[in-house]
Amino acid sequence: MATNENIYDEIEIEDMTYDAKLQLYHYPCPCGDRFEITLDDLREGETDIGICPSCSLQIRIIYEIEDLPRPEVEAEGQKVPGMVMSEQQVTALAAAT
Numbered sequence: 801m802a803t804n805e806n807i808y809d810e811i812e813i814e815d816m817t818y819d820a821k822l823q824l825y826h827y828p829c830p831c832g833d834r835f836e837i838t839l840d841d842l843r844e845g846e847t848d849i850g851i852c853p854s855c856s857l858q859i860r861i862i863y864e865i866e867d868l869p870r871p872e873v874e875a876e877g878q879k880v881p882g883m884v885m886s887e888q889q890v891t892a893l894a895a896a897t
């Protein structure tokens with residue numbers, strides 16, 4: 801539903817500041833206020849748009865789910881290193897299409 805009209809910039813999540821108390825990320829807005837997006841929004845994939853409440857400018861946040869701080873420690877067993885394809889396999893796949 802969101803339009804791109806008000807997207808001011810795209811920001812890497814590493815460049816944002818995480819507020820552990822409020823569970824949100826913020827980033828300085830040119831108007832002097834700041835863009836905000838909650839950790840829940842990012843984690844649930846609901847939106848990747850941070851909004852400045854003062855001027856309604858928006859930023860798109862570039863992030864990976866794995867980059868987000870976790871509410872509780874989870875086992876590392878979810879990673880499946882065996883699924884990574886070799887370069888030859890990728891090339892073969894590309895050639896086949």
Ligand SMILES: [Zn+2]
Nearest residue numbers: 829831852855
């Ligand atoms: Zn603003």
